[in-house]
Amino acid sequence: MDRRKFVSCTAKSTAALVGGGTLISFGSLPKENVDSENEVRKKDWMKEVLKYRKIDAHAHVDEKYYKPEVNLDFADRLGIDILMISDFLRPHTKGEPDDFRARNNFAIKCMREHPDRFIGTVVLNPQYQKESLEEIDRCRDAGMMGLGELYNQTKINDPLYYPIIEKCIDLNWNIMMHSAIGRSRVVPDSNEPPNISLPEDFADVAERYPEGMFQYAHLGGGVDWENACKVLKDVPNVFVGIAGSNNEANMIDFALKYVGEDRIVFSCDYGFYQGVGGMFSAKLTDTQRKKIFFENFSNRLKKGGRNVD
Numbered sequence: 001m002d003r004r005k006f007v008s009c010t011a012k013s014t015a016a017l018v019g020g021g022t023l024i025s026f027g028s029l030p031k032e033n034v035d036s037e038n039e040v041r042k043k044d045w046m047k048e049v050l051k052y053r054k055i056d057a058h059a060h061v062d063e064k065y066y067k068p069e070v071n072l073d074f075a076d077r078l079g080i081d082i083l084m085i086s087d088f089l090r091p092h093t094k095g096e097p098d099d100f101r102a103r104n105n106f107a108i109k110c111m112r113e114h115p116d117r118f119i120g121t122v123v124l125n126p127q128y129q130k131e132s133l134e135e136i137d138r139c140r141d142a143g144m145m146g147l148g149e150l151y152n153q154t155k156i157n158d159p160l161y162y163p164i165i166e167k168c169i170d171l172n173w174n175i176m177m178h179s180a181i182g183r184s185r186v187v188p189d190s191n192e193p194p195n196i197s198l199p200e201d202f203a204d205v206a207e208r209y210p211e212g213m214f215q216y217a218h219l220g221g222g223v224d225w226e227n228a229c230k231v232l233k234d235v236p237n238v239f240v241g242i243a244g245s246n247n248e249a250n251m252i253d254f255a256l257k258y259v260g261e262d263r264i265v266f267s268c269d270y271g272f273y274q275g276v277g278g279m280f281s282a283k284l285t286d287t288q289r290k291k292i293f294f295e296n297f298s299n300r301l302k303k304g305g306r307n308v309d
Contacts, residue, residue, distance in 0.1 A: 049276055050079040053294040055301075055308065056275070058149065058176065058217055058243045058267030059083035061110045061118070062103075066270055068110045072117060074272040081294075082308055085110060086121045088149045088178075092193060095125035095153040101135065108142045119306065120144040121176065125153045126160035136167055145306050148176025149217055156197040156214075157205035165205070169212050172303040176215035176241070177202065181222040189222070199223070199231035206235045213237060213300055218269050220244025220278070225251050229258035236263070239296065242278060243269035252282035261288045265297045 056075070060066040071083055087103035089095040100123050107120040122139045124132035124147070136147075147168060154160055156177045168175050180188045180196045188196065199216065206214050214237060219225045221244035232238050240259050242252055255264050261284075268275035279289060298308055 054080040055297045056083040057265040097131040121146045121148045146174035150177045152196045157201040199228040215239045218244035220247040222246045233258045241267035243267035
């Protein structure tokens with residue numbers, strides 16, 4: 001099953017899970033917190049879910065696979081206030097200017113139709129540097145905030161990105177980049193291009209630009225998440241998004257230990273029930289959930305001049 005089919009199935013599964021008003025989440029719930037499994041089943045999880053404000057720091061829109069109305073349907077049911085959207089450049093494409101302009105245009109259209117719910121982020125390809133820098137200006141004027149999801153046309157630490165990163169620093173913009181998907185947790189998938197950005201590439205560019213604000217996309221995307229957390233442990237300007245289709249048990253708990261509660265951000269990448277369910281199976285305090293669900297990314301948006309409180 002390819003990624004697009006997977007997210008479609010994920011959306012249908014989510015509807016079944018939350019449609020009845022109860023979200024059941026088991027995972028690694030501490031036994032000491034419940035008297036019995038039956039008590040867990042009876043708990044009103046949707047009440048718990050809806051008491052937290054949420055920003056989905058990694059969302060997508062397009063006209064076929066990532067329909068904006070589906071985003072909003074799940075967001076309404078799961079209490080997601082804001083979705084950071086992009087129509088990303090597809091893998092193994094050239095990512096030419098006409099392509100990224102058209103994709104940004106669709107994200108701008110979605111923003112204009114739902115200004116209180118969608119915040120657009122800019123997709124570009126630094127191989128076309130002049131056009132990419134111009135696109136940042138154009139999209140900023142249309143209300144966009146930040147870059148992402150940047151894909152695998154160019155590594156995040158390639159010098160081609162330097163002028164773009166410097167412009168984002170001036171704007172106080174977040175920069176979200178796709179990372180590798182693996183056949184296993186330690187071996188990148190053979191279909192991944194050689195210029196896919198790995199955790200070490202994020203650490204390299206973030207150390208070069210300590211004032212830059214970077215987001216490592218989908219820790220749960222199939223990469224070796226333990227290694228990613230260890231590599232990024234001492235790189236304070238890299239946020240780690242939890243989204244992905246391989247959300248293994250204890251992933252968030254491990255990230256909490258190595259990355260810390262101030263640098264983890266809630267994100268779904270169209271896997272809504274996984275994103276929310278993982279947050280309730282992890283051993284998080286109420287304060288930690290508030291930070292990860294909302295406050296950490298809200299603080300980044302404030303730096304760029306967008307207050308969503």
